[in-house]
Amino acid sequence: MRLPIPALAFAAVAVAFFALPLVGLLWRAPWSGAWSYLTADGALTALRLSLVCSLWATALSIVFGVPLAWALARTSFPGRGAVRALCTLSMVLPPVVGGVALFFALGRRGLIGQYLDRWFDVQLPFTTAGVVVAQTFVAMPFLVITVEAALRQLDLRVEDAARTLGASRWYTFRRVTLPAIRPALVAGAVLSWARALGEFGATITFAGNFPGTTQTMPLAVYLSLETNPEEAIVLALVLIAISFAVLVGLRDRWFGTRTTVAA
Amino acid sequence: MSLRAVVALQLGTLDLDVEVEVRPGELVAVLGPNGAGKSTLLRAVAGLQPLDRGVVEIDGRVVDDGDEVFVEPEHRPIGVVFQQYLLFEHMSVLENVAFGLRARGVRAAEARTRAHDWLARVGLDEYAGSRPRALSGGQAQRVALARALATDPRVLLLDEPLAALDVGTRAAVRRDLRQHLASFEGMRLLVTHDPVDAHALADRVVIVEDGRVVQAGTLAEVTARPRSRYVADLVGVNLVRGAVTDGVLRTAAGAHVVIADAPAGDCVAVIRPHSVLLTREAPASSARNVWPGVVVDLDRRGDRVRVDLDGPLPLTAEITVAALDELDLRPGDAVHAAVKATDIEVAPT
Amino acid sequence: MSHHLRRRAAVAVCSLLLAAGCGDDGDEAQTQGTVNVFAAASLTAAFEELGEAFTDANPEVEVVFNFAASSELVTQIGEGAPADVFASADTSNMTKLTDAGGAASEPVVVATNVLEIIVESGNPRGITGVADLADQDLVVVICAPEVPCGRYAADVLSAAGVAVTPKSLEQNVKGVVSKVTSGEADAGIVYRTDVIAAASDAEGVAIPADVNVLAEYPIAVTEQAANPEAAQAFVDFVLSAEGQAILASFGFLAP
Incomplete structure (x- = not known):
């Protein structure tokens, strides 16, 4: 079906809206010095840390987020709406506030953190684990919301059919439910990963900023803006290029050809 | 077991x-x-x-x-x-x-x-x-x-x-x-x-x-x-068993039932009593199927009457009390039963 | 006093042209209208009070503040943000502006600041000076070297000959303050004004003058100021006795 002309025009504006800032970055990028900025020790360290932490955050989001989405989609209990709102609150919370809130919960004097510190000698602030915690905090809701929506759309009778064929709940989940929601799961995981990769506010507040330990790419970009905007642009472009490659690659691989909807 | x-x-x-x-x-x-x-x-x-x-x-x-x-x-x-x-x-x-x-x-x-x-x-x-x-x-x-x-x-x-x-x-x-x-x-x-x-x-x-x-x-x-x-x-439907060839089902007793669509072979035709139209004279309607019959029993249920017919194709028809009064049917009366081919469902046996 | 004359002239012209729709939005605005002040984040509390006092004295003028890191402000002004006044937390960012020809007047230092060690109230770890920060068991945070407070902190530590391994290099001085007041860090190096602003949540340990640095806060009217008269009036007010008293009450030192 063809889109009407006005819709096309608005769509074109929307594309330009997203493309132009990127073009602006490319326009201002110091191409001659780019390579030296890129290969500088600090940049590579921050990039590596960013990738490691964001992948951990994505993994944690899947491990905890899928069961949470399942519970929200499939069970009914008083206050479920409130629980859902609670679990997605970090999407709307200013990340810096999220970081402060994490202090109050997991910091050295926090609700739980004081016992982690006292009993297990575990401190999250100023550690790489703290970065992962901060990123997971802001990223997981993206996965939960996406997966929950997919679970809600799924025909429950397909799972019933699996049960009558001798499949346990767990086998049904693995072999029927999970494959059926796989596109949503991948989309949710990618969104979470992208959010974690770009995370700034909660990370710098909760985990601080130290090269090699907690200084991820966005922090490095922000700090280099203070002194060397050219370097900041190069680092930002690297971050964008990686994200772009992953998003495009995954879309072709997972969303392009196959649409799996259980009938 | x-x-x-x-x-x-x-x-x-x-x-x-x-x-x-x-x-x-x-x-x-x-x-x-x-x-x-x-x-x-x-x-x-x-x-x-x-x-x-x-x-x-x-x-x-x-x-x-x-x-x-x-x-x-x-x-x-x-x-x-x-x-x-x-x-x-x-x-x-x-x-x-x-x-x-x-x-x-x-x-x-x-x-x-x-x-x-x-x-x-x-x-x-x-x-x-x-x-x-x-x-x-x-x-x-x-x-x-x-x-x-x-x-x-x-x-x-x-x-x-x-x-x-x-x-x-x-x-x-x-x-x-x-x-x-x-x-x-x-x-x-x-x-x-x-x-x-x-x-x-x-x-x-x-x-x-x-x-x-x-x-x-x-x-x-x-x-x-x-x-x-x-x-x-x-x-309470009429079941008519027979063999189908060329859109016509023939019963063992020799009655022919024209049907709208069916595979060839042994089939059962389902004729719902309320699809059966009764008249004293042979009707000139578009119904493809018209069979002569004799009323053997009348069974009144509320405002409806079930009429059992005997003949080459025994059938039960269901008509309103008003229609019964108009036709003035009694056991032993001769009638014609008509059914449209499209009102007949056929299932293979 | 020429601006007063010109204002009177403008009022007179306006009176004449009132029927023709002359409004108060002419090019002639002087100590009236709006002044956009771009000021370093560390000046926030003091400048807000300064702004109120200035408006009390000049009811025709509305002061609008934009507080952020000095480096961000310079970038914003460079990209054409409507700044009338720029107050920087260090001379280097002001130099960036003047080098780019963005200042209409020679920058003037309106205040200075010194560094202090910030610790939790009651100083539970018993920190007495810069040398104590070398203790590996202490969680010390300072500003990142990219921002002024981080440069100054590095200067202090090297002048004192103390090697410190900070747990975090914060993007701004408030980050250091909050890490200490929340108990996540045991000590940090911040401006004296920040310790005073933290009030009962923290206390300061003085750093001797021989290893301390003197942070200067220069101020200037920008080249692109839409309202240079009012902008200059604001700068004058900051330098006045009343303005200096307000700055002093927040812990700033005289230039």
């Missing part, structure tokens, strides 16, 4: 309290209008809907007693063919059929071999690698049947297996289903709202209305003595 289900449960506005028994080798049809609770009964037997009270017993083993005992669906010796077939869209047809075996721990290679066998039995082995969405409705039903039977269940449950099909293919699929069901020796419980399915497939019927069994027995028994208007409407 049988299936016995005494099912009592509340679900929304449905208040279900029915008892059904299926003996070995028997196919029982639960017949009733939409919303009567038929599918809920089937789900209760399958373990997808726990009982409030009652008992479900398969081969003497209680699988749900509404209290302490509840055997999960995966541990019941059942197979289910669902109304929408509910094939797994992300798997191939072969993987669908092999699913139950794999879930029960059968090794992959053996499960595939057995799944191929089952697909061959329903004539669809060439579709083994296809996705379910590539199948027609009738093919999907056969895959669903093969999938349900592949695990060798004691009880096969069928939920409106023909309702998802369009009218054009229903008769042919029903004939196939009849063949495949005949080859399964276990107990079969069929849920349907269509008496034609019951006529074509079932040994006995249980008629459920508003969550209660209103009548049960063989089709002949129920048809002969419908206990309510509803049952009469539902099963």
